[in-house]
Amino acid sequence: MTRSPDTTGNAVARLADRLSELAGAAVVLERPSDPSHGDYATNVALRTAPQHKQPPRELAADLAARAAELEEIERAEVAGPGFLNLWVTTEWLVRALAEIGADYGAGAPEQAQKIQVELISANPAGPLTVGSARNGAYGDSVARVLAYAGHEVEREYYFNDAGRQVDLFRASVEARRRGDELPEGGYQGEYIDELARVEGDPVARMLEEIRREIAEFRIPVDTWRHQGEIEKHVAEVLPKLDTFEAEGTIWARTSAYEDDKDRPLVRSSDGSYLYFAADVAYVRDKLERGFDRAIYVLGADHHGYVGRLKAAAAMLGYDPERIEVLIYQLVHIVEGGETKKISKRRGDVVFLHELIAKIGIDAARWYLVSRGHDQPIDIDVDLAADRTQKNPVYYVQYAHARIAGILRNVEGDSAGETPTDLASEERDLIKRLLEFPLVVAESAERRAPHAIPIYAIRLADDFHRFYHEHRVVGSETEAFRLTLARATQSIIARALDLIGVEAPERM
Template sequence: MAITDPVARLADALTEFAGAPVSLERPGDADHGDYATNVALRLAPTLGRPPRDIAAELAGESLRRDLVESAEPAGPGFLNLRVSDSWLVAALNEILAAGESFGTGTAADPERIQVEMVSANPTGPLTVATARNAAYGDSVARLLAFAGHEVEREYYYNNSGTQMERFYASIEAIRRGEEPPEDGYHGDYIAELASRPGDPVPPMLARIESTLGRFRVHFDSWALQSDVETEIPAAIALLDTYEADDAVWARTSAHGDDKDRVLIRSDGTPGYFAADAAYVRR
């Protein structure tokens, strides 16, 4: 929910009797007051009256309604306003009561937004480059949430495919007392993971999540590619498909895409679009 802005409330109160929208600006010179408006200058052509006279009337009405401590016409028709100490105290109390939510809720149409970030494969510790992505992504998520949107932060683990095969091969090589393959993974962390029994992925995931937690980047959900892939058949069943060249295709060109997309390759492995379809189905 948006927090009421005391300055906006003051501008709205002035607008009620000014007859035109009032915008309040901070004067460049503090001697000119706390806020100023040029509404009298904007009203003058319509009313056919000197803007300074209009500013004087608005000043009197502002004081009569006890909206400000002082109100004075200035220059060709500006209206300088000075708020009271009680107004400042009330405004400060609102800010303190709102806490971190002060100023939030500015989105005209709040939406549900998912911010996927980092999403590095669980084949090694996070790098500085990955941490940069975490900082960017978390900043975007915080700004969207501050604006009043419902934000979910997700980390998508691609724990299947060629990179993961090389990761497992590297671990198994160390366990056999051999060097990891040339195109595999090397480093002390591989030896450390190999020294533990069982699947090396869970402790690698835990390490990644711990690193992000120390970086103060927190996630609402953690998705695994392997889990998504189990849902591919159900997703394909919902699509407009056909078979060609020993592969299964989605007829996406009939639905606005520039070409059809392969779902199941000729070797029987799922294509990227198949995993995307399963993920969207979720």
Template structure:
């Protein structure tokens, strides 16, 4: 019995009790799904729920009264061995061995689908992440968003959502002008402008542009030529770096297109007539404080030029016009002000502000030999995606960046990530998967197959522990989607790996010496393969490989 099946059984008991008049709770107060959790202590059962406490107020009775009613009904369900009421009304549920062990067979039969559901079916999500300025290689902050954003997209897809990965190229404004001036200066053999960009990549791009266009310095406007060709080369380099990192986008949206096709100008005229903009000191302001922002924002500056927020508003409208129900922006630590700003912009256009979500990622620091790593040979000023991958590899980089909550600062210890030991979390999980594959190969060589399954044979304490954490996997994935936190998947994989390693030390799949193969061996192979499947599914959600050998 999976946690989802138990949850459904408890939900059915509630609705049946209400229909029979035993539980006087308004229909709207009855949950569509009852949450079950793993007790901290195994002495308290296999699963627990606090639903009786949640329904006590709408029912107008003590929670233990509801708990008693539910326990009587639950004990009649096949697979439930015992139900105990604890404290003010918690229900602790013990499954019989066969019901608990049956999960192993269910997982193997579900295969890659285990951990997926359709909870987000019908939701069309635009997930924008990385969106680095096309003026240099992707730095560590962007690399973190590449790992977290792509993992989140995979998790949403596993919940049935329709997801579009989108990269927003900021190719309009002063940063691009600085980039073009820097390329031109390099091509002329001059120092970089005081406010420009340095690093070997500028030299490389400038040289590549000159090689492709030998007469470029004689052009009427060489800076504009370097701007056009240089940005194109930088775009290509960024896309290639992301692809090698396992991240490919469905849409590459150019900010400049919003200005070229008149979308910004048209939207600003629309807002002027909406009553949500006002003229003050020669500038047009969005009354964003009416929608929860901390201050009103200048949209059209006094010189008549559009402020940066104008493009943001037009970009959101473009997304909504493309039919997205939810627009998620994953931005860097210096973009906290955008949360209220973007929601206010949506509300000002008459849209639901809840269609906008802004996730803020914090800083990433690299540490080697106990000392921060601050400089990149290629970029000159920051550490890049390529720098990190070159040292630890794509798998370790992606896993280590995704295993922390994105709203926390993190230190990545390069010395740990290059170790082939349990101290390295990605090695720990990948090694567990490789070990399950090795056990499978050894079982095949010894003649152990999955021709029989006796769920009651999985009665060892380590087997109960392993089954429990495997059963929690679908719920963890659902929570990762609901809370936008891929790190929940990574951390749970480490829990599964630990439980598997302990089971491996205590229980054998292949018999010793001349011992005969029994159904216990065959059943344990099912459990081994179930673990292999869940680890592979989880690593896949993080975009990390599941090696067969290490």
């Protein structure tokens, strides 16, 4: 809505600005799906007709006449109920292509924010699961996109290493070592057996294991926080809260701050902290570190957290808007046509390292981030395992590798004339490249990185079509086509990087 993409380096946005001046209203340029509707189209006449009290087609005709005068515009036509269809000139497309540099689409938002993205934060009671993998793939991509959009981003991981679950986890390993019965509701599985066979604190081992897996999954976590550390500051925070005592417990009156109910903080009998106490201290810890915004990435099974976290911020006197909770739907595992109920405690869970072993990091990251975060994901492990050849990630990577192949064939200075006429494949490809800044801006604003792989598929599609029809090296417009190929390669690489996927030179 208030989106203002960086118009200086974005030819489409500049064109929209010029048209906006002519129209006296904000013009949004779309790429029509039907090529007979022009290179770009706008519905501005339809939207502004009521306030002008004029028929939309009349307004559109008026705007068409003036738009046709612009040097960028080859042709302007009114169509349908009042759409304005525009054809741009070849010169404009060639110039726009030439502007595409290494950081094309990188934002410089008028107000860059300091943003923290807290991701995964799984219990160190076992290796990361595919659920954690989605959290990481999604959260890290949001972080990458926000950073590319111009924000200052830090990634943080919070270890719940002081709660009942880790105690239970330790007890489970120790029971296994002694050959005793598992504690009630204890953890089991092969990894528990392995931990039991070696000396040392299993929690410490899991902390190291998780850090290793996260690095392998290409998530550059900047800071690590431990629940034990945060709890040391609970005593400082409690006096700032709106509390009351009942039933042997000190409660936070979060219901007065738009939470569903009040939350227990401290068990009066022994003074032990309940989980929400650490939550509150952690909220303060985050906001006092100077982040304009603290983003939590949580699975749908934690969506009840939204209210209490914002309430915690409000109760401490912070603007609750600084707390943003991103909820992603859960990942289910389908095996043999049946959805598995997964439980880390029971041990019937699919771990991230198993998923990586089966389909690789690139496919895993692509797969986990290429669906909307509001969409549940069913991973059919059998399908994911043998579908690798057909995974769209390879289709996109292949386009990148193909371009690398072309560039290896270039010898010396490239020559050739500037084209005065473009083939449809060239026009389509350039227009696709010019979409990238808007895709990134929207993706950042909506916390929706899944738009990136979708765009990457279309871009690869346009490139493969171009490649099939036209030669680059040795063509009459070699220099121009090399520019086109390089720009395509650069944007594919950037798009893949934004979702943590590699862009290979050869395949």
